[in-house]
Amino acid sequence: MSKTPKPEQPKKDKHGKGLKRRDDPPPLRELLRIPVGKPVDLTAYDADGKPGGPADKAAGAAATSALGPALAGLQERLYAASTAGDRRRLLLVLQGMDTSGKGGTVKHVIGHFNPSGCRIHAFKAPTPEEKAHPFLWRISKALPQPGEIGIFDRSHYEDVLIGRVRELAPADEIEERYAEIDRFERSLADDGVTVVKVFLHVSYEEQRTRLLERLDNPEKHWKFNPGDIEERALWPAYQEAYEIALERCASERAPWFLVPADRKWYRNWAISTLLLEHLAELDPQYPRGDFDVAECRRRLLAQ
Amino acid sequence: MSKTPKPEQPKKDKHGKGLKRRDDPPPLRELLRIPVGKPVDLTAYDADGKPGGPADKAAGAAATSALGPALAGLQERLYAASTAGDRRRLLLVLQGMDTSGKGGTVKHVIGHFNPSGCRIHAFKAPTPEEKAHPFLWRISKALPQPGEIGIFDRSHYEDVLIGRVRELAPADEIEERYAEIDRFERSLADDGVTVVKVFLHVSYEEQRTRLLERLDNPEKHWKFNPGDIEERALWPAYQEAYEIALERCASERAPWFLVPADRKWYRNWAISTLLLEHLAELDPQYPRGDFDVAECRRRLLAQ
Numbered sequence: 289m290s291k292t293p294k295p296e297q298p299k300k301d302k303h304g305k306g307l308k309r310r311d312d313p314p315p316l317r318e319l320l321r322i323p324v325g326k327p328v329d330l331t332a333y334d335a336d337g338k339p340g341g342p343a344d345k346a347a348g349a350a351a352t353s354a355l356g357p358a359l360a361g362l363q364e365r366l367y368a369a370s371t372a373g374d375r376r377r378l379l380l381v382l383q384g385m386d387t388s389g390k391g392g393t394v395k396h397v398i399g400h401f402n403p404s405g406c407r408i409h410a411f412k413a414p415t416p417e418e419k420a421h422p423f424l425w426r427i428s429k430a431l432p433q434p435g436e437i438g439i440f441d442r443s444h445y446e447d448v449l450i451g452r453v454r455e456l457a458p459a460d461e462i463e464e465r466y467a468e469i470d471r472f473e474r475s476l477a478d479d480g481v482t483v484v485k486v487f488l489h490v491s492y493e494e495q496r497t498r499l500l501e502r503l504d505n506p507e508k509h510w511k512f513n514p515g516d517i518e519e520r521a522l523w524p525a526y527q528e529a530y531e532i533a534l535e536r537c538a539s540e541r542a543p544w545f546l547v548p549a550d551r552k553w554y555r556n557w558a559i560s561t562l563l564l565e566h567l568a569e570l571d572p573q574y575p576r577g578d579f580d581v582a583e584c585r586r587r588l589l590a591q
Numbered sequence: 592m593s594k595t596p597k598p599e600q601p602k603k604d605k606h607g608k609g610l611k612r613r614d615d616p617p618p619l620r621e622l623l624r625i626p627v628g629k630p631v632d633l634t635a636y637d638a639d640g641k642p643g644g645p646a647d648k649a650a651g652a653a654a655t656s657a658l659g660p661a662l663a664g665l666q667e668r669l670y671a672a673s674t675a676g677d678r679r680r681l682l683l684v685l686q687g688m689d690t691s692g693k694g695g696t697v698k699h700v701i702g703h704f705n706p707s708g709c710r711i712h713a714f715k716a717p718t719p720e721e722k723a724h725p726f727l728w729r730i731s732k733a734l735p736q737p738g739e740i741g742i743f744d745r746s747h748y749e750d751v752l753i754g755r756v757r758e759l760a761p762a763d764e765i766e767e768r769y770a771e772i773d774r775f776e777r778s779l780a781d782d783g784v785t786v787v788k789v790f791l792h793v794s795y796e797e798q799r800t801r802l803l804e805r806l807d808n809p810e811k812h813w814k815f816n817p818g819d820i821e822e823r824a825l826w827p828a829y830q831e832a833y834e835i836a837l838e839r840c841a842s843e844r845a846p847w848f849l850v851p852a853d854r855k856w857y858r859n860w861a862i863s864t865l866l867l868e869h870l871a872e873l874d875p876q877y878p879r880g881d882f883d884v885a886e887c888r889r890r891l892l893a894q
Contacts, residue, residue: 368813394707403706404697404713404744441707496891503887509880510671517890577812584806587820588799 316340316561320545322487322538328531335491336550341557348553355560356400362567363437365574367405370435372575375480378566379431379438380559383445384488385526386516387498388549390441393488396556397563398439407432410441423447423465424472434480437563444469445485448533453525466536473542482566483542486559487534488549492523619643619864623848625790625841631834638794639853644860651856658863659703665870666740668877670708673738675878678783681869682734682741683862686748687791688829689819690801691852693744696791699859700866701742710735713744726750726768727775737783740866747772751836756828769839776845785869786845789862790837791852795826 319340322328342348366376380398382390391410398406409430418426424444432438448465451457473483490498499516502508519526538544545562549555622643625631645651669679683701685693694713701709712733721729727747735741751768754760776786793801802819805811822829841847848865852858 368810371813391707395705398706399702401706402698403701403704403709404694404711406706408707410707496894499891500888503884503891506879507671507877509882509884510674510878512880512882512887514882514887517887517894520891520894574810575813576809577815579812579815579817581806581812584815584817584820585803588802588806588823591799591820591823 313340315565316558317543317545317565320547320558320562322534322544322546324538324540324543326535328534328538330489330527330531333489333546333548335489335494335548337548338551338554339548340561341554345551345553348551348557352396352553352557352560355557355564359400359560359564359567360402362564362570362572363401363405365572366437366567366570367402367435368574369572370433374572374575375434376482376570376572377432377434377436377438377480378482378484378563378570379440379476380563381440381443381445381483381485382488383443383449383486383530384549385490385495385523386519387495387502388488388490389552389555390488392552393486393555393559394439394441396552397559398437400560401437405436406439407436408439408441411443411446423451424468427472431476432481438481444472445533445537448537449526449529452529452532453522466533469537470539470542473537473539477541482570484562484566485537485542485544486562487530487544487546488555489546490549494550495520616643618868619861620846620848620868623850623861623865625837625847625849627841627843627846629838631837631841633792633830633834636792636849636851638792638797638851640851641854641857642851643864644857648854648856651854651860655699655856655860655863658860658867662703662863662867662870663705665867665873665875666704666708668875669740669870669873670705670738671877672875673736677875677878678737679785679873679875680735680737680739680741680783681785681787681866681873682743682779683866684743684746684748684786684788685791686746686752686789686833687852688793688798688826689822690798690805691791691793692855692858693791695855696789696858696862697742697744699855700862701740703863704740708739709742710739711742711744714746714749726754727771730775734779734784741784747775748836748840751840752829752832755832755835756825769836772840773842773845776840776842780844785873787865787869788840788845788847789865790833790847790849791858792849793852797853798823 316339338348342351366374366378369376382393384390394408398408407430411426411430414423414426427440427444430438430440447457448462448469451465452462476483499512499520502512534544534546547555547558547562619642641651645654669677669681672679685696687693697711701711710733714729714733717726717729730743730747733741733743750760751765751772754768755765779786802815802823805815837847837849850858850861850865
């Protein structure tokens with residue numbers, strides 16, 4: 289064995305993550321988290337920004353792609369742990385105006401994961417059966433099971449967004465819902481669900497561009513509905529409804545993250561990174577087998 | 592413009608598929624389909640074979656990867672068509688002995704698709720509630736919706752496989768199930784479901800190798816259960832139960848395909864190709880928008 293002293297290596301913890309150094313950038317979750325208990329002014333956030341992100345599209349796409357194996361590895365460990373009774377799971381809630389990229393996020397970010405461990409639900413206008421139940425009823429049915437990664441494309445927040453803007457329920461009932469949502473999300477956290485709520489912040493101008501793209505490409509007509517133009521006319525009311533929801537329902541245990549969404553590559557990178565940070569913190573472990581390996585080997589080789 | 596005559600190009604139809612030429616290989620579905628109405632002898636099929644497939648692992652992985660964009664494109668068209676009332680969808684049924692690669696198929700093949708259009712269900716031992724219902728009850732609840740790609744990791748066939756081998760129901764009830772399955776699958780076909788049933792044919796020796804790999808790698812212990820060894824001891828009874836199921840439940844409208852599964856790369860290539868052939872035959876179309884594009888453009892630009 290060589291006795292030559294090795295150059296000093298940066299210290300690593302047991303999972304290979306570098307120990308925090310003074311010049312490490314802050315985690316993205318700190319950069320993007322909406323402060324708890326403070327009024328929210330969406331005009332103060334740049335939809336075209338790329339806080340903490342790579343320099344440009346090419347670098348962003350490469351960085352996102354590079355996160356894939358780590359995301360898939362953590363997902364497998366989360367799932368494996370659930371087979372031994374670990375109840376933890378993650379729920380990604382995606383909200384944002386039309387064209388903000390909820391569907392694109394599922395396609396490009398959730399595509400990193402093994403699809404068998406993902407439980408994805410896109411919430412549409414409630415059915416008559418859903419309307420006959422409390423608004424959280426259909427949400428509860430779509431929650432991820434232990435070990436799974438759940439993804440909500442729209443969610444219970446619709447009931448304080450379009451519900452508020454379109455006055456789909458009496459005002460006092462809408463008011464009540466913020467507290468209900470808060471209680472509901474706390475109960476999820478108590479049950480082992482890491483709730484990651486993402487508001488995809490798209491600008492008014494970028495929305496127009498994206499709607500025009502759908503109109504101009506016949507292969508995207510199926511994504512377009514003239515009703516989208518009427519919704520867009522209510523832009524200020526929706527922005528206000530979002531500000532209220534983001535303020536009242538941001539909590540330490542179920543924070544809101546604002547992801548600038550005018551750049552699709554940044555959106556994909558940022559959400560991939562947020563998921564990675566949360567999964568890494570959970571640090572799920574492969575469970576130890578509770579069987580006699582040598583005995584099992586012997587039996588298999590004798591067969 | 593140049594007047595130089597171009598070299599003759601192979602003719603293409605409107606979707607860019609080459610027209611059939613005399614020397615085209617037969618579609619993989621013809622190579623792998625189990626003949627209808629004939630006894631099945633699994634020992635006649637080589638689990639290590641690669642019928643119709645690429646020459647080796649590297650070529651196979653490259654070919655499978657190259658199918659990704661076409662699969663994703665067809666899936667998007669299938670989903671888009673459903674938004675205009677097209678009820679068609681595809682259901683991939685995966686069956687095979689332990690370690691035959693059902694989970695690996697979901698990870699590596701279904702990973703080509705947009706996860707939001709996939710409905711994946713892994714059937715485990717039935718719960719008390721499921722046992723209290725007819726065996727097709729839990730199956731019906733997991734079916735894909737129009738436009739979706741459904742994937743069953745195990746299925747209603749378990750009720751004539753482990754059900755038969757372990758005598759989980761009276762013999763006459765098991766006998767009745769083959770006809771019930773046949774009627775059920777016909778009703779699915781009538782409702783627009785393309786049913787693609789795949790038997791992953793793994794050899795006794797390869798199963799031992801894969802079980803030993805799980806034992807030897809602590810990160811795979813969660814996939815191992817000593818009960819797997821007891822199931823393996825019943826190998827001949829399971830092979831017979833498969834032969835009976837494949838014979839009785841192979842129909843023109845819901846055929847069985849036998850995919851040699853000792854080589855994972857061949858399995859991934861073959862199932863990707865089978866899915867592509869079936870989706871290409873469906874040839875789903877982007878629906879035409881039923882709105883006035885010019886009028887919508889004008890309104891958007893005025894906003």
